[in-house]
Amino acid sequence: MSQLPIMPGAHIGILGGGQLGRMMALAGSHMGYRFTVLDPSEDAPCAQVANEHIQAAFDDKHAASLLASKVDVITYEFENIDANMVEHLQQHALVPQGSELLHTTQHRWREKESLVKAGVSVAPYREITMLSQLKSAIEELGTPSVLKTASGGYDGKGQVVIHDADECEAAFSKLIVMNQQLVLEQFIDYEQEISVIVARNKAGECKVFPVAENIHVDNILHCTIVPARISQEMTKKAENVALRIAQSFQLCGLLAVEMFVGRDGEIYVNELAPRPHNSGHFTMEACATSQFEQHIRAVCNLKLGATDLLTPVVMVNILGEHVDTVQDWMNKKESIPSGIIQKIHFYGKTEKKPKRKMGHLNLLSEQADLALQWIEESRIWTTQSKVYQQQN
Numbered sequence: 001m002s003q004l005p006i007m008p009g010a011h012i013g014i015l016g017g018g019q020l021g022r023m024m025a026l027a028g029s030h031m032g033y034r035f036t037v038l039d040p041s042e043d044a045p046c047a048q049v050a051n052e053h054i055q056a057a058f059d060d061k062h063a064a065s066l067l068a069s070k071v072d073v074i075t076y077e078f079e080n081i082d083a084n085m086v087e088h089l090q091q092h093a094l095v096p097q098g099s100e101l102l103h104t105t106q107h108r109w110r111e112k113e114s115l116v117k118a119g120v121s122v123a124p125y126r127e128i129t130m131l132s133q134l135k136s137a138i139e140e141l142g143t144p145s146v147l148k149t150a151s152g153g154y155d156g157k158g159q160v161v162i163h164d165a166d167e168c169e170a171a172f173s174k175l176i177v178m179n180q181q182l183v184l185e186q187f188i189d190y191e192q193e194i195s196v197i198v199a200r201n202k203a204g205e206c207k208v209f210p211v212a213e214n215i216h217v218d219n220i221l222h223c224t225i226v227p228a229r230i231s232q233e234m235t236k237k238a239e240n241v242a243l244r245i246a247q248s249f250q251l252c253g254l255l256a257v258e259m260f261v262g263r264d265g266e267i268y269v270n271e272l273a274p275r276p277h278n279s280g281h282f283t284m285e286a287c288a289t290s291q292f293e294q295h296i297r298a299v300c301n302l303k304l305g306a307t308d309l310l311t312p313v314v315m316v317n318i319l320g321e322h323v324d325t326v327q328d329w330m331n332k333k334e335s336i337p338s339g340i341i342q343k344i345h346f347y348g349k350t351e352k353k354p355k356r357k358m359g360h361l362n363l364l365s366e367q368a369d370l371a372l373q374w375i376e377e378s379r380i381w382t383t384q385s386k387v388y389q390q391q392n
Helices: 017-029 063-069 082-091 101-106 106-118 131-141 166-177 232-248 291-299 319-330 368-377
Strands: 012-017 034-038 053-056 072-078 125-128 145-149 159-162 182-186 190-200 205-210 214-215 220-226 251-263 267-273 312-318 341-345 357-364
Touching: 012 017, 012 063, 012 082, 017 034, 017 291, 034 063, 034 190, 053 063, 053 220, 063 082, 072 145, 072 220, 082 101, 101 106, 101 190, 101 368, 106 182, 106 232, 106 267, 125 251, 131 182, 145 166, 159 291, 182 319, 190 232, 190 368, 205 232, 220 368, 232 251, 232 267, 251 291, 312 319, 312 368
Parallel strands: 012 034, 012 072, 034 053
Antiparallel strands: 125 182, 145 159, 145 182, 190 205, 190 214, 190 251, 214 220, 220 312, 251 267, 312 357, 341 357
16 A cells, blocks of 8 residues: 555545544545545535535445545545445555454454454453353353444444343343344443544554543433543553554554543453544544544545644533524523633534434533533533532
C-alpha cells in the first residue's frame, strides 16, 4: 500500500451514510476534500452534504466497484459492513483501514481473543453456543453476568444481565434466536465507564484524545464528561491501553476503546469501534483537532493534528424524544446560564423515533458540574441527578 499522503483536492469515498459519515464529510470538506457516499437510504445524513450519493445496498458489488472508480481512497463510518465487501474493494481501490480490524471487531469472540493477545485486560468471559455451556459458565463466573450476542448488538440491544442462575434459560432463549453464538461476561465492579479515541496513520504516528467519562441511560450513551473524573494515574493507564491496542492491531484511522475503571484499580477493555465514535463528539469544539478531521488525516496518511483539550466540555445526546423540547429551548431568550457556551449539532434525520440519536449538544464550561446541573434542570432530559454523581 502506498505510503504517500493523499492531499486535499482528492476524492474520498465513504461506506455508510449516517451521522458519523456526515460529520466526517463536513470536516474533510473544510480541508478541501470531495466526498462520495454509498448508502441505501435516499436521504441519508451524509448524502445531504456529500458531493455525490450512490444509493445502493452495502452488499452490491457493482455499486462498490462504481464507488472505487470515482475516488482516490475509501473509508467507512460504521462497522456493520460485510468485511468481505471491504476485501472486494481492496482489489479495486485504496482502503487504508483494511478489512482485518473490521472483521475482528464485528465478533466479540475474535475481539476479546485479540485484546488478550495484545496484553490488555478484559472481563472474564466464556464463549456460549448451548444452554448447558451457559449454566456451567454461570457457575464459574457467578452473577451478575452479562450475556451478549457475539455480533450485531448495539446500544444495549442483544444483551441480557443475568442476576441469578435461574434466569439462564430465559436469557439464552431470548438471545440465541438473534445469534447462534453468544458470550457471557462477568460483571465488572467499576467506578466509571471511560473511552479513549486513538488515531494512527499509515506512517505509524499515533495520537490519543483526552480520556472521556461516559454515562449511559438505558444502555444508550447519555452524556460524556471531559476531562474524565479519574486520577492522573488512571488517565495515563487508559491512554497507554489505547496506544497498545492501536500498535498491536496496526491501526489505520480511528479506534474508540471503551473501558471500565475497576474498583480494583484495573482498566478493563469492554468494546472497540474502528471509526469515529459518539463519545468523541466533544472534540468538535473542545479540542484542537476534531475526531472527524483526525480520521481524515489518518486514512490519508497526513501528519496527525494536535489533540489538546482547549476547554472542559460535557456532550449530551439528543434522542428522538428530546427533539421538540430542544427546539423549543433554542427559541428562548435566556436559554443557558453564563459560564456555558453551547454548540448544537443536528444530523439531518427526519423521523424522530424514540431512542434514535438525532443530534448532540456540546456544553463548553470551565466547570463540568455547572453544565451537568443545567442538563438536569433544563428538563429536556428526564434523567435523575444520581447518574451524574461520581461513583465512590
